[in-house]
Amino acid sequence: MDAPEEPLPPVIYTMENKPIVTCAGDQNLFTSIYPTLSQQLPREPMEWRRSYGRAPKMIHLESNFVQFKEELLPKEGNKALLTFPFLHIYWTECCDTEVYKATVKDDLTKWQNVLKAYSSVDWLIVVVENDAKKKNKTNILPRASIVDKIRNDFCNKQSDRCVVLSDPLKDSSRTQESWNAFLTKLRTLLLMSFTKNLGKFEDDMRTLREKRTEPGWSFCEYFMVQVSVPPGALDCWVFLSCLEVLQRIEGCCDRAQIDSNIAHTVGLWSYATEKLKSLGYLCGLVSEKGPNSEDLNRTVDLLAGLGAERPETANTAQSPYKKLKEALSSVEAFEKHYLDLSHATIEMFTSIGRIRSAKLVGKDLAEFYMRKKSPQKAEMYLQGALKNYLAEGWALPITHTRKQLAECQKRLGQIENYLQTSSLLASDQHLTTDEREYFCREILSFASQQTDSPGHRVALPMHSFAQLRDLRFTPANAVVHVGGVLSVEITVCSQMPVPIHVEQIAIHVHFSIEKNSYRKTAEWLTKHKTANGVVNFPAEASPFPTSQSSLPALELYEMFERSPSDNSLNTTGIICKNVHMLLRRQESSTSLEASSGLALEDGAHVLRCAGVTLQPGPNTIVFRTQAREPGTYTLRQLCASLGPVWFVLPHIYPLVQYDVYSQEPQLLVEPLADSLLAGIPQKVKFTVTTGHYTVKNGDSLQLSNVDAMLILCPEENRAVIYSNTREKVSDALLRVQSSDKVTSISLPAAPTYHLIEFELEVLSLPSAPAAGGESTLLGVTEPHGKHKDTQKTGHCMATTDHKVSIDCPWSIYSTVIALTFSVPFRTTHSLLSSGTRKYVQVCVQNLSELDFQLSDSRLVDTHDSTDLRLIPLNTESEQCIHSRQAVFFVWELKWTQEPPPSLHCRFSTGFSPASEEQLSVSLKPYTYEFQVENFFTLYNVRAEISPPPGTEHCRTGSLCSLDVSITRLSDLLEVDKDEALMESDEYFSTKLMYEVVDNSSNWAVCGKSSGVISMPVTAQATHRVHMEVMPLFAGYLPLPDVRLFKYLPHHSAQSSQLDADSWIENDSLSVDKHVDDQLDSGSVKSRGSVHSAASSEHKGLPMPRLRALPPGQAFNSSAGTQVLVIPSKDDHVLEVSVT
Incomplete structure (x- = not known):
């Protein structure tokens, strides 16, 4: 035997519409008490005993407290319950007899008179007692005196209508007892008033209904009172009203007028269709098994309620009455009438351009077909509605329609389309979490099944499953040498509501060898590739793609064609490599939700990462690859596989590439300063890029010596070895050996694709210029060098080039480098006269950025004339010449015999940098030769x-x-x-x-x-x-x-x-x-x-x-x-x- 059932707990109802309670008197007092009152009132349930023997209910009583106004009191004949005030409360905390007599009593009297004028007898007076106020009063009566006066003045026969609330804001046992008594009284009075007024409303409604047989009875007046008509009756009345209006219009207008005013009548057709659909659902005419006995009884009641047809339409074959009666008589008749009305409404909406309304009626048709187990007919209407919502961007209708379409596709057995729709719904934020998880489980359930053909794949778009947020390369410039390791870190944001275990995430890579490989040298790649290594992908602005964004992105590449003979540029242009994807024929009838025929690229270059669990939200995945062949690698597709289900991002945009290069060994020689200065030691940096060559112990650079340039190697000079990412690997002592013709620099051992850097000092040696003629150069040009801008006007430094031939171990050919040295000084001279006395002035200008110290400045006659003396007027042994400044030297000419017609002079001065660093070599002086003719005063x-x-x-x-x-x-x-x-x-x-x-x-x-x-x-x-x-x-x-x-x-x-x-x-x-x-x-x-x-x-x-x-x-x-x-x-x- 079954165990005896336990008694069910009582059902406690809450109120949908709160009864109105007005508050008069001290509003500040009520405002302070209201928070506690609104919390305590519905805490205890009350039993509501209803009239006419209906079962009682336990309810939580709530109220809407508003300030008392005379406008809120109902006027005669007003039968609205929602705006009816059921109880009126007056609040006061008066504890002084004089104040009561002066103000409170008069205010209470006015309040009572207003209530009596509107025949309102449901009221309550609340006296709040506060001990703090009592202590401040010295002449007060006992505490009951004010309450007794109020009861005597206003509550002669209803003493319970005045209650006392003691210290409502305190936390004490006395306060709690006072609250309990007050709340009990308030609940009782409020429920009594509500029951009384509701009973009166029902009596008035019954009285009005019983008068329906009397002449002049108004259904509209009754309808405003009795809104609770039998289910379906209102739909019948609306259906008949719409068809009668349309029939009258057809009777008095010709077809041209009707067609021109479809925009005004199509609303009636749509309303009638909607009400007929509601009647069909109500009477069981749309269910697969047909109506049951309860549905038939309901149909009989509705037909009986229609009554007899009016005499003026009794002889009409297609009257609204007959159409409704026929539609409700059988399933077939209802389907016929409903389809006729629906198709007519859709045609009218379409003819006037209201496509959205037409699609809405189509959705109702689709729902009808789904209930009739005809999903193949429903799919067309659902696809049309979804296409329209997607084009216009209606998020909630899209979600609702997709849910209907998913059910339709599931019944039709369209597995791929169903999985695609399920993925979209699983990532839809407008659904609840339970609904999203359901569709996610549908995908996982299919992915776990074993298919008949193991190679069969279902390709779905990636955007509904996950979104690619950003991509990061390591190294950051996305350039790696052959054999190097490249890391690709992607951030994927999973749209699924639960963690998803993905068997494999793969990136398909397109490999291409540049036709013009001269642009893809290691130096070019290093300078032109971005350095941050981060590519951000634009987030989808909306979950529904438009027709334009569904097209693949352009893949544009530069194209250069050069002449093979002289490498000159012949043509240049831009090539689109995915033109076959862009110029495809677009089918107008293709569904936006149907699979777009995603093609999985199969190639030898794929980056894979297996066994990844994608958590909801951002996920980081790292791919590693070792470059084998030089060229350009373009990331084309991103795929995630769950068994036979593959989520594919067909085109990664913006374009993402990494380059693999094979570099030849190179030697780069560059000065550390902006320019090399002649005459002083200058540092030069040697950079050896090993490329694919491995530098072994014993490899060296052989530099041919130049007569006018010395190569200096400081002691403890070291060479540093760096990786191709500029990370220091090691350092080694640099050995330099010099002979008369060759300087040998031994290189430390270094692996491929590394850098060897070291510094040497070079010194351009000055020598005396050729006699005769004016010169501002520092020394005579050696055979390997050439002077430029010997005495240039302005303030540009003269330069000297030295060419050095270097033999490298990786090449049979010599590398020739040119070092340009700038002369830091510019010198001019002038002849000054004072009567027969003659002076020679020499101006030395420092054109460089360094400060120099000049010493031992001399001016000599190159012909060594004994009759001529040069007396210096500037006797300081050392002079400091700053950058961009000049120093002047003056000598007086004196002679004992007839002066020569011309004077050949050589100016020389020692110089050194003004810094405190000690030079490793001694420097030759700076010289300047000039000639002065006809200088004697005649x-x-x-x-x-x-x-x-x-x-x-x-x-x-x-x-x-x-x-x-x-x-x-x-x-x-x-x-x-x-x-x-x-x-x-x-x-x-x-x-x-x-x-x-x-x-x-x-x-x-x-x-x-x-x-x-x-x-x-x-x-x-x-x-x-x-x-x-x-x-x-x-x-x-x-x-x-x-x-x-x-x-x-x-x-x-x-x-x-x-x-x-x-x-x-x-x-x-x-x-x-x-x-x-x-x-x-x-x-x-x-x-x-x-x-x-x-x-x-x-x-x-x-x-x-x-x-x-x-x-x-x-x-x-x-x-x-x-x-x-x-x-x-x-x-x-x-x-x-x-x-």
């Missing part, structure tokens, strides 16, 4: 300006006298013997031309500004010239310049060396004036000269030439002299020249 020129007679100072606009005296300082010298020298009976003379110019435009020369004189070649011979000048400005004005030229006859042999750019007029004879480059030819002209007036008259005639005297032969003793010029008295505008 003429002294003196000018003097006198004011007009009778005045003390010169005035602007007044003519002043200019007296110029030219004095010969020596007798006939060797430098005077030229074609300008003329011999007479008594003396020798030479022709000179003088010219007065004022480049500052302070003076206007009146009359002739130039002339030719015959100057005796005798000491103290003087020639004076007088002319007039006019000052143009006031102030201290410098004197005009007086220039001297040699006046050469036209048959001069030196005419080829003279400048013919300047012309001068002298006594109406146009003379071609030749001026040396050191003189500004334009300044020879004066304001009063007319240069071109007579040039055409003498064109073609032989004309005399002019040659400027060298700077040392003419001395202007008036240079720097200024004359005071005062302004004239009648000037209105005063212009003052300040110099």
